[in-house]
Amino acid sequence: MEVSFTAADIAAIVQAKGTRGATTDLVRRLSALSESGPGDLAFLGNQKYKAEVAAARASVVLLPVGFPGEPAPGQQYLFVENPSVGLARVCARLEQELWPKPAPGIHPTASIAPDANIAPTATIGPLCIVESGAIIGERAHLQAQVFIGRNAAVGEDAWLMPGVILATECELGRRVRVQPGAVIGSDGFGYEFGGGRHHKVPQVGNVVVDDDVEIGANSTLDRARFSRTWVGEGTKIDNLVQVGHNVIIGRHCLLCGQAGVGGHITLGRGVKAGGRAGISSDVEAGSVVNGNPAIPMMLERRIAVLKTRLPDLFRRVAAIEEQLGRAEKSSS
């Protein structure tokens, strides 16, 4: 599973405009500038890290055209218009090497409805099910044991890993990647209580997942009561995350492992939720939240520290009370 590139390979992949210094190291991994070492590829994606470039030990560093400074011996700078775009090109190439695209076609053990609409370049792996009216886009890959419900849609170049379930009427955009066991389109959790029991409120909306979203293993996204549950373009969802019905998640958010979003919540663009965050009210664009219930990450960290000092605080307050009791007694 080892892949390696020469500096020249990388220069070609990133379409380098220029180069400075030279290395004979083979590049085997990607690293942050500050943690990089020989055999690594690092990149300056954000000008605020430019001071870290000089100390970076990576064999190859992607930099914006015109960046000053000299590489260390055995280190090579590659200049590109946009190092982040360059990195993305390397990533795409790496995955190509490691997870080669399967040949198009439908595995003989798959169960496909006669009126499913499957693009000729799509790959439907063993023991997959595609129900009536479903649409599978060009080059989409249903790896194995995937379920696609009635009238559901999978976008071009999407990749659904083993055991993924996309329920009736739900829609995935282009290049969406779904890790194993994720469920998209389970019923929202809604009941009306009456006559001593809970009556199910039908959940007859769907889930819409926009382009370039990734959904983690065994995560669950509930269909809307009416209308849709919606995940915006470029958002990345980790494993075992719960997204309630009628949730709207903005573009380019990050939801870390085991986070949960309650029903009817809206997250603005670029929100980041830490692992195990429990989001029970709307979150403004750009916010970073954590904890349960989720609050701003910096406050949550401060509180996590203060919580461990609660035993001390209780002792201190008791000591004050005693002193004041003494004070009162002595003054009376």
Added chain:
Amino acid sequence: MEVSFTAADIAAIVQAKGTRGATTDLVRRLSALSESGPGDLAFLGNQKYKAEVAAARASVVLLPVGFPGEPAPGQQYLFVENPSVGLARVCARLEQELWPKPAPGIHPTASIAPDANIAPTATIGPLCIVESGAIIGERAHLQAQVFIGRNAAVGEDAWLMPGVILATECELGRRVRVQPGAVIGSDGFGYEFGGGRHHKVPQVGNVVVDDDVEIGANSTLDRARFSRTWVGEGTKIDNLVQVGHNVIIGRHCLLCGQAGVGGHITLGRGVKAGGRAGISSDVEAGSVVNGNPAIPMMLERRIAVLKTRLPDLFRRVAAIEEQLGRAEKSSS
């Protein structure tokens, strides 16, 4: 996926005893009285909300026979013996429209043990497995890729969605609905430590799920060490919920998303656990709990607010200490 009803359709479905006012709106969704608008159906399920009826904007309102007051223009009241029962009838009808019952029969790709006992009206979808001795009740629906273990039992009218796993010897009651990917009957987590390692305590009980229970996507219910793990009638369990071995959950409880119940815990009738609640001790009937470890919901909410004021509290206590230090110094 749009379904709509006229007021006359609804009157027929709920078996209305009388009517007041009139609407020509088509009803497309259900709403709470206070949030309702044109095109909605609302209902008075609990007398404590009767003050909300006058302000409700729903096109059709289900009310108990004899309820006073006048509908707004373009609004129609329907009178029934029990509005909650009426609502349930509407819900059943809505689902009938949206999720039509599949034809009975066994899909040719399903793998069925010769001695499994499958009712002739049951539907076994593609790539399902039913093992030896299992019983599938009348009109039960195993949608796709469902696994039913040896000697397990599925009640009449139960609906098991794609990827559900019902392990050996476990039992589901009538009308139980299991969302995709749920696991019923995984081993309880029990070990004895000895000789430097954990020895597995065999988990040889089962899981019994009573009538009208719903279990959410990717939730896990562990089989008992001995005897049974038991979920009472009408209880509703959301997604990614963990139920430990030998847990007993009473009737008509609600466990919201990502809640967890530790082994050997008993929940009384009608308990409600909020999202992400971690229940580690028995909970009395009718309690509403939240947090981890779970405590009464009202207290948990109060604490969640106070937690955000901890930085301030620490500052206040430090200020008091300083003042008292000054006081002591000045008095000495």
Added chain:
Amino acid sequence: MEVSFTAADIAAIVQAKGTRGATTDLVRRLSALSESGPGDLAFLGNQKYKAEVAAARASVVLLPVGFPGEPAPGQQYLFVENPSVGLARVCARLEQELWPKPAPGIHPTASIAPDANIAPTATIGPLCIVESGAIIGERAHLQAQVFIGRNAAVGEDAWLMPGVILATECELGRRVRVQPGAVIGSDGFGYEFGGGRHHKVPQVGNVVVDDDVEIGANSTLDRARFSRTWVGEGTKIDNLVQVGHNVIIGRHCLLCGQAGVGGHITLGRGVKAGGRAGISSDVEAGSVVNGNPAIPMMLERRIAVLKTRLPDLFRRVAAIEEQLGRAEKSSS
């Protein structure tokens, strides 16, 4: 599903060196010494519990050779070199009775790559998939609907329950047991932000699970970015647990239900994490942690109690402030 043994059966199973007292009770379950009653088998696995032996009510007690004291009437002591080993023998026998080993062979509905390497004594159940280059060890059991990715490896005597997914290149040791729906080898959650969007960092390492590990239902273990995510020998992981990429878990750890371990974390040998613990930094060998973020269990319990007294603490501090305000006023 009932299994019972006579005292003589158990003496034979544990290879008893001697016996004292006698019982005619049938043994039906295993119990801790202090909780045991008639029909139970108890054992002294750790000398620190030796004082509990005299009060144990179990019908049969496993003790180390030479242990003094007299059984109660109707109670029988069995002496063995190592009671823990004796217990393990009983457990193995119980499971044998209850979950008989299936016959070796490959079910006709399984989908097996021509170049997969499957031991002749292995059992591959219905609708399993074994991809190219995968290795399935002697007596391993893939129960049903299991997915084994390209070049993955399953050790001897491993048992993968229905719906388990072992992704490409991942490795399970001997006697590993994986509960239904668990995912081993989902992508780690790693992105670089640039150009307004998250670029995926390829996750091209694997997951290595050592001998005698157990993994719970619907748990998820992420593959490493590079190198491996590693679970040490004898560690037991409960349901719905998340293990991030590049995590290293030592030998004989316990991770209870819904715990989570963030990426790049190391847990020492014998660590125990309580249910729902969120581990976000390294944990030393032998530690017992709980809470989110996880802290030592004893501190976490103390804080959980103090948290419920926060409303009172805020009132007390306010009262102090008022008193001091009065004091200041009266002294001014």
